[in-house]
Amino acid sequence: MFALILAGEAIFLLPFILMRVFKPIIREAFVISDAQIGEAQALYGITAVISYFFGGFIADKWEPKKLLSLSLFLTAIGGFWMTMIPSIFTLKILYAFWGVSTILFFWASLIKATRHWGNKHNQGLSFGLLDGGRGFFAASIALFGASILTYFFPGKGIEITFENKVETLQYIIGTITCIVFLVALLVWKVLPKEETKFETEKEFQFNFKKAFALMQQRKVIFHSVIIFCAYCSYKLTGVFGTYAKDIWNYSLEEATYFAVFIQFLRPIAAISIGWIADKYIPSKIIVPSFTILILGSALLGFEFFNQQPIYLSFIVFIFIALGTYSLRGLYFAIIEETKTPIQMTGTLVGIISLVGFTPDIFMSLFIGYMLGENPAIAEYQQLFTTFTIVPIIGLLATLGFRKTIQKL
Numbered sequence: 001m002f003a004l005i006l007a008g009e010a011i012f013l014l015p016f017i018l019m020r021v022f023k024p025i026i027r028e029a030f031v032i033s034d035a036q037i038g039e040a041q042a043l044y045g046i047t048a049v050i051s052y053f054f055g056g057f058i059a060d061k062w063e064p065k066k067l068l069s070l071s072l073f074l075t076a077i078g079g080f081w082m083t084m085i086p087s088i089f090t091l092k093i094l095y096a097f098w099g100v101s102t103i104l105f106f107w108a109s110l111i112k113a114t115r116h117w118g119n120k121h122n123q124g125l126s127f128g129l130l131d132g133g134r135g136f137f138a139a140s141i142a143l144f145g146a147s148i149l150t151y152f153f154p155g156k157g158i159e160i161t162f163e164n165k166v167e168t169l170q171y172i173i174g175t176i177t178c179i180v181f182l183v184a185l186l187v188w189k190v191l192p193k194e195e196t197k198f199e200t201e202k203e204f205q206f207n208f209k210k211a212f213a214l215m216q217q218r219k220v221i222f223h224s225v226i227i228f229c230a231y232c233s234y235k236l237t238g239v240f241g242t243y244a245k246d247i248w249n250y251s252l253e254e255a256t257y258f259a260v261f262i263q264f265l266r267p268i269a270a271i272s273i274g275w276i277a278d279k280y281i282p283s284k285i286i287v288p289s290f291t292i293l294i295l296g297s298a299l300l301g302f303e304f305f306n307q308q309p310i311y312l313s314f315i316v317f318i319f320i321a322l323g324t325y326s327l328r329g330l331y332f333a334i335i336e337e338t339k340t341p342i343q344m345t346g347t348l349v350g351i352i353s354l355v356g357f358t359p360d361i362f363m364s365l366f367i368g369y370m371l372g373e374n375p376a377i378a379e380y381q382q383l384f385t386t387f388t389i390v391p392i393i394g395l396l397a398t399l400g401f402r403k404t405i406q407k408l
Contacts, residue, residue, distance in 0.1 A: 001114075003191050005133030007068045008110050010183035013141060013176050014079045015044060015098040020238045021142040021259045022172060024245050024252050025149065028162070029085065029169040034242070034375075036088055038368030040095040045360030047099030052107060052357060056350015059108035060343065065191040071106035072184030079177030083170050099360070108349040111332055115345050128274015128329040135266025135325065141179060142260045145172045150253060160252070215351050219338050222401035226286065226334075227356025229394025230327035233293055235363035236387060237262060237324060239371070239380070240317055246375050248310050262321050269322045270329030282333040283405070285326070286398045292323035293391035301385030327394075331356075337405050 009017075019026060019037065027033070058067065078098050086094065114130050152168040153160055214220050241259035244250040250258060277285045296316050332349075340348050370383045 001129065002133075003187050004110060004113055005130060006137060006183050007072060007187045008130055009134035009137045010180045011068075011072055011075055011102045011106055013138065013180055014075060014082065014173075015041075015095060015102060017138045017142060017263075018145075018173065018176060021241065021263065022145065022149075022169070022256060023238065023241055023259075024255050025165055025169055027242075028252075029165045030088070030091065032088055032091075033368065033373050034371050035365070035368035035373070038365035040088075040092045041364035042361050043092050044095040044099040045358065045362065045364075047096050048103045048360050049354060049358055051100050051103035052353035053350050055104045055106070056108040056346045056348070056353070058105060059112050059346030059349070062109075064109040064113045065188065067105040067109045068191065069184050069188040071101055071104070072180055072187060074101035076177050076181040076184060079173060079180060083173045083177065085166055085170065107353060108346040111335075111349045112342075112345040114332075115335060115342065126274070127333040128271045128277070131325070131329045132267035132269075132271035132274070135263065135270055139260060139263035139266065141176060142263050145176065146253070146256045146260050148172050148175065149256060153253065214340075214344070214348060219401060219404045220348070220352060222397045222404060223331075223334065223338065224352045224355035225397035226327075226394055226401060227331045227352055228358065229290070229390050229397065230324070230331050231357055232359045232363055232387070232390045233320075233324040233394075234328060235359050236367070237321060238364070239367060239383070240321070242371075242375070243317075243380055247377055247380060262317070265318065265321045266325040266328070269325035273326040274329045274333065277330055277333060281337070282330045283337055283398060283402050286330050286334070287395065287402075289323045289326040289330070290391045290395040290398060292319055294388060294395065296320040296323065297384045297388045297391065301381050301383075301388060303381060334401070 019041070023037070027037070075098060078094050078101060081094055082091070110130075114126055148171050149168050152171060153164060240262050241255045244258045245252065245255035273285060273289070296319050299316050300313065300320075335345065335348065338348075367383065370386070371379045
C-alpha cells in the first residue's frame with residue numbers, strides 16, 4: 001500500500017501539485033496568465049479523458065507493476081523538459097503529453113489495486129489511506145519546494161529579480177522531477193507481482209456489451225456526476241494561493257506557504273472521513289461534504305467578507321478544503337456499494353472517470369477566464385458565486401445514487 005500511495009501522488013506532482021502550490025511564481029517566471037495556464041491544462045484534460053476510457057480496459061488486462069512504473073518514468077521525462085522553462089506553446093504540448101502519461105496506463109490500475117487491497121468492509125479506510133497518504137506526500141514535497149523558494153529568494157528589503165524567480169523555479173521543478181523518477185524505480189522494485197493477479201486463471205477478455213451496459217446504469221451515471229462535482233471542487237483549490245496574494249496581499253512566499261498549509265489538510269480529512277465512513281456507509285458521508293461546499297462557496301461569493309477580517313475568509317477556505325478532500329477520499333470507496341465484480345473494476349473506473357474527470361478540460365480554463373489577468377475581489381466573488389451550482393448538483397446526484405443502490 002505504501003508503494004501505491006507514493007506512486008498515486010508522485011504521478012501528479014508535476015502537472016497538478018506544482019501548479020496548485022507554486023502558481024504565483026509560475027505565472028511570473030513563465031510570464032503567463034491564468035487563462036493561458038487554463039488553456040494548457042485544458043489540453044491535458046482532453047488527452048486525459050480519452051486515456052481514462054482506454055486505460056480502464058488496459059488495467060483489466062495487464063499488471064499494475066509494469067503500468068505504474070512506465071507512467072511514472074514517462075511523466076518524469078516531461079519534468080526534465082519543463083525545467084528548461086519552455087515557451088507557452090511548448091508548455092501546452094507538454095501538458096497534452098502528461099494527459100496520456102499520467103492516465104492511460106496508470107489511473108484505473110491504481111484504483112483497481114487499491115480496491116483489491118481492502119476488503120468490502122473497509123473500502124472507506126482503504127481509499128481514505130490512499131488519498132490521505134497521497135495528500136501527506138504531496139504536502140511534504142510542496143513544503144520542501146517552498147523551503148527551496150525561501151532559500152533562493154533574497155532577504156527582505158532586497159528586490160526579487162526575474163532571474164531569481166526563474167532559477168528558483170528550475171530548482172523546484174528539477175527536484176520534483178528527480179523524486180518522480182525515483183518513485184518509478186521504487187515501484188518497479190517493491191511492488192510484488194502476486195498483488196496484481198486479480199483475475200482468475202482464465203485471462204480477462206474485454207466485453208464491449210458489458211461495458212456499454214455499465215454506462216447505461218443509473219448508479220454509474222450518478223457516480224460519474226458525484227466525481228465530476230467533487231473534482232470541480234478540487235480544481236478550485238488551485239486558486240487559494242493566488243487569492244491570498246491578490247486579495248490578502250500576501251507575498252509570493254506567504255501565498256505559497258498558505259497553499260502548502262491547505263495541502264496538509266488533505267491527509268487529515270481523507271483518512272478521518274474514510275475511517276468514519278466505514279462505521280456507517282461512504283455514500284452517506286458524501287452528503288454533508290457537499291453541503292459544506294455549498295455553504296462555503298456561497299459565503300465567499302455573496303460579498304459577505306468584503307469588510308470582514310481576513311481570518312473569517314481563512315476559516316471558510318479551511319472548511320472548503322476539508323469538504324473537498326473528504327470527497328476525494330470517498331468517491332471511489334462507493335464502488336463497493338454498486339456491487340460491481342472485481343474483474344470489471346478497471347472498466348468501471350474508466351467509464352466513471354471519463355465523465356468524472358472532464359473538469360481537467362475546462363475547469364482551469366474557466367477559472368482563468370473568470371479571473372482575468374489582474375483579478376480583484378469582484379472577480380473572485382463572481383467565481384465562487386458561479387461555482388456554488390456545482391456542489392448543489394453533486395448533492396442531488398448523491399441522493400440519487402443512494403436511492404438507486406438501495407434497490408440492489
